[in-house]
Amino acid sequence: MTGINWEDPYxxxxxxxxxxxTDDHDNAYIALAGQEDHYLTDSREALRTLIRDIKAGKADHLL
Structure with a gap:
């Protein structure tokens, strides 16, 4: 597996x-900072959709 290029923590x-x-195979990853060895992965497009939906308030009911 190609290495994961992690962004700064949010x-x-x-x-x-x-x-x-992200990696070189168009995969996206999300993990808790400091626990990057336990991540969720999907396509970059799926991650984009998740972020857009969260910004649009579609996940507010989960809070």
């Missing part, structure tokens, strides 16, 4: 910090 107020990464 930290919400008082919440866990998350990291998003």
């Amino acid at each position: 930290c919400g107020e008082g919440n866990n910090c998350f990291r998003i990464g």
